[in-house]
Amino acid sequence: MTDNWTVVVGIKQVPDEDDVTIDPDTGTLNRAEAAAILNPPDRNALEAALQLKDEVGAEVIAFTMGPPTATPVLELAVALGCDDAALISDMAFAGSDTWPTSLTLAYAAEYFDADVGIFGEETTDSSTGQVPPGIAAHLDWAQLTYVADLDPRPEDNQLLATRDVEGGHEVVAADLPVIVAVGYGDNDPRPAGLHRKLYAETEFEPMELDAEALGIDPDEVGLDASPTQVGGMDTADPVEREQEVVDSVEDLAAAMAEEGAV
Amino acid sequence: MTDSTDNGTESADDQPTRTPPPAQPNYDNTFDAIVVGAGLAGSAAAITMANEDLDVLMIERGAYPGAKNVFGGVMYTPTIRDLVGMDGAPIERYVGQRRYAMLTEEDEIGATVNIGDWHEEPHNDSFTVLRGDFDEWLADQAVEAGATLITETTVTDLIRENGYIVGVETDRPEGALRAPIVVLAEGGNSLVSEGAGLKPAPDRKDVAVAVKEVIEFPGDSAQVIEDRFRLGDEDGAAYHYFGEGAAGKSFGGAFIYTNDDTVSVGLAYRIEDSITQGINPEKRLNEFKSHPAVAPLFKDARTVEYTAKTIPEGGAEAMPKLVHNGALLVGDTAGLVLNNGVHLEGTNMAVESGYHAGKAVVEAFNSIPATERTAGATAAGGQTARADGGMVIPSSHLQSYPDRLEESFVVKNLEHYEWLIHRVTEDKELLFEELPAALADAAAEYFAIDREPKQVHGARAKERVLGTLGGLRGLVKLGWRYRKIVR
Ligand SMILES: Cc1cc2nc3c(=O)[nH]c(=O)nc-3n(C[C@H](O)[C@H](O)[C@H](O)COP(=O)(O)OP(=O)(O)OC[C@H]3O[C@@H](n4cnc5c(N)ncnc54)[C@H](O)[C@@H]3O)c2cc1C
Ligand SMILES: Cc1cc2nc3c(=O)[nH]c(=O)nc-3n(C[C@H](O)[C@H](O)[C@H](O)COP(=O)(O)OP(=O)(O)OC[C@H]3O[C@@H](n4cnc5c(N)ncnc54)[C@H](O)[C@@H]3O)c2cc1C
Numbered sequence: 001m002t003d004n005w006t007v008v009v010g011i012k013q014v015p016d017e018d019d020v021t022i023d024p025d026t027g028t029l030n031r032a033e034a035a036a037i038l039n040p041p042d043r044n045a046l047e048a049a050l051q052l053k054d055e056v057g058a059e060v061i062a063f064t065m066g067p068p069t070a071t072p073v074l075e076l077a078v079a080l081g082c083d084d085a086a087l088i089s090d091m092a093f094a095g096s097d098t099w100p101t102s103l104t105l106a107y108a109a110e111y112f113d114a115d116v117g118i119f120g121e122e123t124t125d126s127s128t129g130q131v132p133p134g135i136a137a138h139l140d141w142a143q144l145t146y147v148a149d150l151d152p153r154p155e156d157n158q159l160l161a162t163r164d165v166e167g168g169h170e171v172v173a174a175d176l177p178v179i180v181a182v183g184y185g186d187n188d189p190r191p192a193g194l195h196r197k198l199y200a201e202t203e204f205e206p207m208e209l210d211a212e213a214l215g216i217d218p219d220e221v222g223l224d225a226s227p228t229q230v231g232g233m234d235t236a237d238p239v240e241r242e243q244e245v246v247d248s249v250e251d252l253a254a255a256m257a258e259e260g261a262v
Numbered sequence: 263m264t265d266s267t268d269n270g271t272e273s274a275d276d277q278p279t280r281t282p283p284p285a286q287p288n289y290d291n292t293f294d295a296i297v298v299g300a301g302l303a304g305s306a307a308a309i310t311m312a313n314e315d316l317d318v319l320m321i322e323r324g325a326y327p328g329a330k331n332v333f334g335g336v337m338y339t340p341t342i343r344d345l346v347g348m349d350g351a352p353i354e355r356y357v358g359q360r361r362y363a364m365l366t367e368e369d370e371i372g373a374t375v376n377i378g379d380w381h382e383e384p385h386n387d388s389f390t391v392l393r394g395d396f397d398e399w400l401a402d403q404a405v406e407a408g409a410t411l412i413t414e415t416t417v418t419d420l421i422r423e424n425g426y427i428v429g430v431e432t433d434r435p436e437g438a439l440r441a442p443i444v445v446l447a448e449g450g451n452s453l454v455s456e457g458a459g460l461k462p463a464p465d466r467k468d469v470a471v472a473v474k475e476v477i478e479f480p481g482d483s484a485q486v487i488e489d490r491f492r493l494g495d496e497d498g499a500a501y502h503y504f505g506e507g508a509a510g511k512s513f514g515g516a517f518i519y520t521n522d523d524t525v526s527v528g529l530a531y532r533i534e535d536s537i538t539q540g541i542n543p544e545k546r547l548n549e550f551k552s553h554p555a556v557a558p559l560f561k562d563a564r565t566v567e568y569t570a571k572t573i574p575e576g577g578a579e580a581m582p583k584l585v586h587n588g589a590l591l592v593g594d595t596a597g598l599v600l601n602n603g604v605h606l607e608g609t610n611m612a613v614e615s616g617y618h619a620g621k622a623v624v625e626a627f628n629s630i631p632a633t634e635r636t637a638g639a640t641a642a643g644g645q646t647a648r649a650d651g652g653m654v655i656p657s658s659h660l661q662s663y664p665d666r667l668e669e670s671f672v673v674k675n676l677e678h679y680e681w682l683i684h685r686v687t688e689d690k691e692l693l694f695e696e697l698p699a700a701l702a703d704a705a706a707e708y709f710a711i712d713r714e715p716k717q718v719h720g721a722r723a724k725e726r727v728l729g730t731l732g733g734l735r736g737l738v739k740l741g742w743r744y745r746k747i748v749r
Contacts, residue, residue: 199287
């Protein structure tokens with residue numbers, strides 16, 4: 001390959017886990033009031049993509065499918081070093097589960113003529129981990145999951161990945177185009193540079209792409225196209241446990257014997 | 263969400279003019295001024311400059327302004343009210359009641375001041391606030407006025423060229439940024455200003471150490487506070503304590519301030535005393551909280567926050583040079599805190615100094631004709647001040663800041679109380695240990711109920727106090743020594 005690789009990175013805005021509470025009256029998660037942040041595993045996805053930029057001069061474009069209020073995660077992506085970022089937003093996407101989400105992101109990867117699509121391991125709000133493999137399936141591309149490190153080989157049109165496996169690691173090679181899911185915490189995300197941060201927060205406006213721009217038929221996505229249905233949510237009340245402090249091993253043995261436990 | 267998604271859909275077509283991000287954005291010399299620290303002084307300076315159309319960047323190290331800021335505290339708001347109004351300001355309670363009390367190891371003698379006017383707006387411009395909320399709000403006002411704020415960025419050094427401060431270094435990659443003016447509003451622990459040689463490292467006798475706890479009560483915490491401190495829904499209490507029972511054998515005092523549903527309790531004293539008198543701040547605070555006259559206020563309380571911080575308190579004498587070529591020092595960085603036992607005030611001076619500094623910068627920009635705004639023209643000795651040809655502002659053009667401050671209550675108050683601090687230091691044992699003990703004994707004597715005539719008790723009480731002071735002559739001398747306190 002002569003021209004530089006195009007790398008797309010999928011990122012998602014999630015409620016800050018430290019900020020999510022459960023409404024004791026209704027038992028539902030109170031997500032609305034939690035601060036919205038970048039899905040933490042996506043930091044590792046961005047870092048892996050930016051390393052490809054450093055190593056082989058890849059052009060890196062971040063995108064998110066979500067409402068316009070998700071723009072701050074795109075600003076962060078540009079602050080960290082992405083060349084550009086796109087907001088994929090359309091009423092037609094509302095209610096999408098992982099199937100149409102993957103489909104939409106697959107269209108987006110094609111739209112940017114991507115050689116590599118890099119994603120996080122999973123999100124901290126839905127944590128299905130289905131989106132990256134879903135995209136690979138829709139596009140019929142190779143996929144590399146739980147990736148700890150990438151080694152680009154543009155001369156062979158290949159991407160090598162180090163994957164952590166039980167008892168060690170393995171190195172796998174995939175021909176481009178390829179979808180990568182980076183292991184959470186497997187690299188050390190860089191901080192944003194000062195001038196890029198200033199640009200991203202004060203001037204940057206993301207590209208905006210709707211279903212039409214991506215060539216998506218609205219019937220293919222959204223709630224109606226989503227095979228999963230959430231039946232309902234329950235909170236489990238903690239069970240009160242009896243507590244008793246015993247002072248010595250002998251007392252404990254005696255207490256257990258009394259209960260007929262031994 | 264419906265609306266915003268709609269917008270997203272439409273604007274795909276409205277975007278032919280969109281320019282993709284530049285490969286290497288560069289903001290050198292695009293801001294007129296950089297403010298280091300988005301605390302009270304920094305935001306006040308930023309508001310003042312942005313109001314006059316200067317491009318201002320505030321750089322704050324916290325996750326948001328106020329995230330790490332510690333104080334008592336009572337926020338004094340006269341200047342903030344003039345600058346941006348108090349609408350929407352996140353206040354906890356207005357101060358409707360003050361109490362000043364002397365503590366010996368076991369006794370308390372005090373006076374409560376509850377002024378009718380304080381219960382009316384503007385409440386004597388005194389409010390208990392939580393700095394995490396208040397500083398964020400004030401910085402927002404600066405952003406509304408047109409300033410830019412970036413957070414999670416720590417300024418590590420200043421860039422200096424040929425005697426001019428021409429920008430800052432930060433802890434971020436490619437972290438240098440240039441601008442004609444740098445306003446240092448980094449608070450009392452001013453590592454950047456000291457590191458760059460704009461002020462000397464403080465003498466330990468000019469620094470106080472403060473520790474503070476925020477506590478709350480089980481159940482309806484606000485109601486408990488209102489009952490214990492005899493407060494209504496909106497008013498709060500500010501208690502100051504002196505004497506051995508408060509800050510031990512040190513120069514300092516303790517404070518209690520009521521927030522909405524929490525109480526701040528802490529103490530402040532000279533670092534020197536903490537070293538020479540071997541005072542452990544945490545232990546001392548616990549001793550204060552369990553003083554027999556204080557403990558009932560804190561029954562069943564639990565601590566939700568514990569913080570420690572330094573306060574500059576050298577007064578007018580310890581004030582560093584406020585203006586430099588291309589830089590100004592404001593707020594605690596300039597040592598503008600009044601901490602003399604009776605007053606613990608820094609917030610109003612921080613805001614006032616930020617305001618005057620901002621004004622001076624605006625005047626400097628207006629006074630230098632555009633054609634002269636480059637290095638070669640303004641630098642003395644014909645040398646080129648800046649390698650990049652950017653504008654520089656010599657300290658002489660910023661002199662109106664110290665001049666205005668000199669005329670304002672800030673320096674007047676600091677100078678006025680300078681002598682007090684000296685006197686109190688000289689008389690420390692008498693004032694903080696012997697006199698409170700004598701007064702407590704005298705009061706016990708005076709109010710004693712037994713079978714002796716009141717006259718006898720009265721005489722003994724008088725004797726006890728005068729004995730400590732060195733007789734009537736001693737009392738007169740002491741009165742003379744402290745006459746200026748009410749002047
Ligand atoms: C039945 C059902 C109904 C739902 N309804 C809604 C709804 O109405 N509205 C709603 O907002 N959510 C809804 N969700 C959640 C939403 O479908 C999922 O968040 C989404 O499909 C992504 O799945 P995930 O978060 O588990 O991603 P994972 O597969 O865990 O994510 C892995 C990686 O994929 C990438 N990624 C994931 N999502 C995106 C995205 N949107 N854009 C770019 N990259 C991404 C990130 O890199 C991420 O690290 C619903 C989920 C279900 C199961
Ligand atoms: C325990 C205690 C109790 C007090 N009680 C009262 C009281 O009741 N009433 C009163 O009026 N005053 C009180 N004061 C004094 C008052 O808090 C200060 O005078 C006031 O906060 C000074 O404001 P400032 O803006 O100068 O500094 P600060 O409020 O300290 O703000 C400095 C800001 O700069 C940021 N910063 C610092 N260094 C850097 C850097 N290198 N890069 C980027 N950002 C940086 C900080 O995060 C902070 O946001 C008290 C002080 C203490 C410690």
